[in-house]
Amino acid sequence: MANFPSSVDDQDIVSNRQSTGGGMDQSSDQSIDQTMVLNMGPQHPSTHGVLRLVLEIDGETVVRMKPEIGYLHTGIEKTCEAKFYHQVVPLTDRIDYLCPLTNNLAYCLAVEKLLGMEIPPKAQWMRVLMNELTRINSHLVWLGTHAMDLGAMTVFLYCFREREDILRFFEMVSGQRMMTSYFRIGGLALEPPLGFFEKVKKFADRFPGNVDEYENLLTGNPIFMMRTKGVAYISAEDAIAMGASGPTLRGSGIDLDLRRDAPYSGYENFKFKVPVRTEGDVFARYLCRVQELRESIDIVQQALAGMPEGPVKADSPKVVLPDREKMKTQMEALIYHFKIITEGFSVPAGEVYQAVESPRGEMGYYVVSDGTGKPYRVHMRGPSFANLQSLARMCEGQLLADVVAAIGSIDVVLGDIDR
Numbered sequence: 156m157a158n159f160p161s162s163v164d165d166q167d168i169v170s171n172r173q174s175t176g177g178g179m180d181q182s183s184d185q186s187i188d189q190t191m192v193l194n195m196g197p198q199h200p201s202t203h204g205v206l207r208l209v210l211e212i213d214g215e216t217v218v219r220m221k222p223e224i225g226y227l228h229t230g231i232e233k234t235c236e237a238k239f240y241h242q243v244v245p246l247t248d249r250i251d252y253l254c255p256l257t258n259n260l261a262y263c264l265a266v267e268k269l270l271g272m273e274i275p276p277k278a279q280w281m282r283v284l285m286n287e288l289t290r291i292n293s294h295l296v297w298l299g300t301h302a303m304d305l306g307a308m309t310v311f312l313y314c315f316r317e318r319e320d321i322l323r324f325f326e327m328v329s330g331q332r333m334m335t336s337y338f339r340i341g342g343l344a345l346e347p348p349l350g351f352f353e354k355v356k357k358f359a360d361r362f363p364g365n366v367d368e369y370e371n372l373l374t375g376n377p378i379f380m381m382r383t384k385g386v387a388y389i390s391a392e393d394a395i396a397m398g399a400s401g402p403t404l405r406g407s408g409i410d411l412d413l414r415r416d417a418p419y420s421g422y423e424n425f426k427f428k429v430p431v432r433t434e435g436d437v438f439a440r441y442l443c444r445v446q447e448l449r450e451s452i453d454i455v456q457q458a459l460a461g462m463p464e465g466p467v468k469a470d471s472p473k474v475v476l477p478d479r480e481k482m483k484t485q486m487e488a489l490i491y492h493f494k495i496i497t498e499g500f501s502v503p504a505g506e507v508y509q510a511v512e513s514p515r516g517e518m519g520y521y522v523v524s525d526g527t528g529k530p531y532r533v534h535m536r537g538p539s540f541a542n543l544q545s546l547a548r549m550c551e552g553q554l555l556a557d558v559v560a561a562i563g564s565i566d567v568v569l570g571d572i573d574r
Contacts, residue, residue: 189213190211190212190213190218191211191212191213192209192210192211192212193209193210193212194207194208194209194210195207195208195209195210195558196208197223197226205226205227205569206222206223206224206226206543206562206567206569206572207222207223207224207226208220208221208222208223208546208558208562209221209222209223210555210558212555215554215555215556216552216553216554216555217550217551217552217553217554217555217558218551218552219547219551220546220547220550220551220558221547222543222546222547224543224569224572224573225573226569226573227569227570227572227573228573228574229249229570229573229574230574231246231249231250231535231574232533232534232535232574234246235530235533236529236530236531236532236533237529238529238530239498239499239500239528239529240266240340240499240500240502240528240529240530241339241340241476241495241499241500242499243262243530243533244259244262244263244336244338244339244340245334245336247259247261247262247520247535248333248334248335248336249334249570250535250537250570250571250574251513251515251518251537251539251568251570251571252333252334252568252570253292253293253296253297253514253568254289254290254292254293254513254514254515254518255289255333255334255335255336256285256286256289256325256335256337256338257286257289257290257511257513257514257518258513258518258520258535259335259336259337259338260282260286260338260419260420260511261509261510261511261513261518261519261520262509262520262522262533263338263339263340263341264419264420264509264511264520265507265508265509265520265521265522266340266502266522267340267341268507268509269502269503269505269507269522269524270340270471270474270502270503271503272340272341272469272471272474273469274341274342274420274469275342275465275466275467275468275469276421276463276465277462277463277464277465277466277467278342278343278466278467278468278469279420279421280421280424280458280461280462280463281343281347281458281462281467282338282343282420282421283420283421283422283425283454283458284355284455284458284459284462285325285328285337285338286420286511287451287452287454287455287458288321288324288325288355288451288455289514290447290451290513290514291317291321291362291448291451291452291455292318292321292322293513293514293515293566294444294445294447294448294451294514295314295315295317295318295321295448296314296315296318297444297514297563297566298310298314298369298441298444298445298448299311299312299313299314299315299318300563301441301560301563301564301566302314302372302373302379304559304560304562304563305379305382305383305559305560305563306378306382307372307373307376307379309372310369310372310373313365313368313369313372314369316365317358317362317365320358321358323354324351324354324355324358325337327347327348327350327351327354328345328347328348328351329344329345339468339475339476340474340475341468341469341471341474341475342466342467342468342469342475343467343468345467346467352459352462355455355459356456356459359452359455359456359459362448362452363449363452366445366448366449366452369445370445373441374442374445380438382437382557382560383436383437383438383441383560383564384434384436384437384438385436385438386436386437386438386553386557386560386561387436387437387549387550387553387557387560387561387564388434388435388436388549389403389407389435389545389548389549390407390435391407391408391409391435393407393545393548394407394409394435394545395409397541397542397544397545397548398541398542398544399516399541399542399544399545399565400515400516400517400538400541400542401512401513401514401515401516401517401538401542402430402440402443402444402447402515402516402566403440403515403516403542403545403564403565403566404516405429405430405431405432405443406431406432406434406435406436406439406440406442406443406564407432407433407435407439408431408432408433408435409431410429410431411429412429412512413510413511413512413517414427414511414512415427415429417510419509419511424461425454425457425458426457427450427451427453427454428446428450429450430442430443430444430446430447430450431443437560437561437563437564440564440565441564444566447514472487472488472491473491473494473495473500474495474500476491476492476495476496477489477491477492498528499528499529500528501526501527501528502524502526502527502528502530503524503526504524504525504526505523505524506521506522506523506524507521507522508520508521508522508536509522510536513538514566515538515539515542515566515567515568515571516538516541516542517536517538517541518535518536518537518538518571519535519536520533520534520535520536521533521534521535521536535571535574537571537572537574538571539565539566539567539568539569539571539572540571540572542565542566542567543565543567543572545565546561546562546565549561549564549565
């Protein structure tokens with residue numbers, strides 16, 4: 156058996172050696188089993204991320220796998236300790252660049268818990284609306300790239316067509332297509348602009364037909380089914396033991412979704428189904444996410460239909476930035492704005508953990524306050540970090556060609572892993 160490398164400095168291919176004792180005499184009657192250790196990655200960040208997999212293979216079969224991470228380390232958690240609480244929000248955008256608003260929400264909810272702050276109903280419903288659009292955006296990137304990994308190019312073009320509409324919605328409310336920082340401690344940065352709800356409604360009305368297009372190309376496609384059915388299996392017990400969550404866990408039969416089971420930001424007001432499959436393979440995880448696209452757009456429709464009137468910021472002048480119009484006429488508003496920007500605001504000492512359901516699973520923020528204007532500690536519990544642990548269990552004993560399908564099925568984002 157080949158020696159398995161323990162560091163990232165190993166050669167791309169390590170020489171074969173005997174798996175049995177008895178020296179290197181090729182005339183020996185003993186059979187010789189040979190394995191090869193090779194690198195898969197690190198890939199470019201525009202693929203599934205700068206992830207390196209060290210694979211030990213016996214012919215075309217994966218004998219052992221070891222993920223090597225750390226190529227995208229940003230130090231964001233440490234950086235948070237040097238920023239005022241409101242300055243941390245843009246950092247959370249960069250944790251998972253496919254669902255920045257989900258990270259905004261988890262962090263804001265955690266700090267709001269420490270402050271004991273009540274959020275206006277309209278801000279809560281807008282947060283739900285924007286989070287479900289974010290979930291759709293993330294799943295579209297996953298579906299398009301996953302299908303292209305397996306040879307289906309057309310689906311990629313269709314998915315990015317709809318994603319472009321969603322990015323325009325993000326730009327309407329925040330001025331940014333991806334790193335929006337739209338959620339703020341105490342509510343939202345801005346009121347949604349005129350025409351925003353009408354444009355989202357048009358998109359929501361036609362989107363189920365777009366999902367039908369994706370499924371017509373993939374779900375019954377015999378080639379796609381051969382590449383995904385029975386591939387990269389993981390049992391419910393192993394998924395739980397590995398700390399998996401989201402579609403990776405639900406694809407193995409565990410019915411768990413924090414939006415329903417530990418509702419936050421008004422999710423208790425919405426009705427939706429949690430897609431669950433029991434097969435535990437790539438195809439099951441695919442079906443879970445495709446059905447989540449349908450459920451998310453239904454939540455968007457509910458949010459549009461029931462959107463309450465009122466402010467989008469909490470009435471807390473010492474924490475929430477005042478409206479700019481008030482700053483022009485009220486000296487007190489101008490002073491509060493200056494003090495919040497230059498000095499921050501103090502948060503009562505304590506600690507809190509707030510988890511939300513991101514497109515990849517449980518995204519949790521652990522925030523510790525020492526009573527000053529800067530957090531003592533901010534730690535992110537990223538779903539991709541936990542889900543990646545299950546990759547080796549899925550791939551060992553499988554064909555080398557199936558490794559790409561397995562990676563795509565857990566939908567990792569390396570920014571969520573290398574913090």
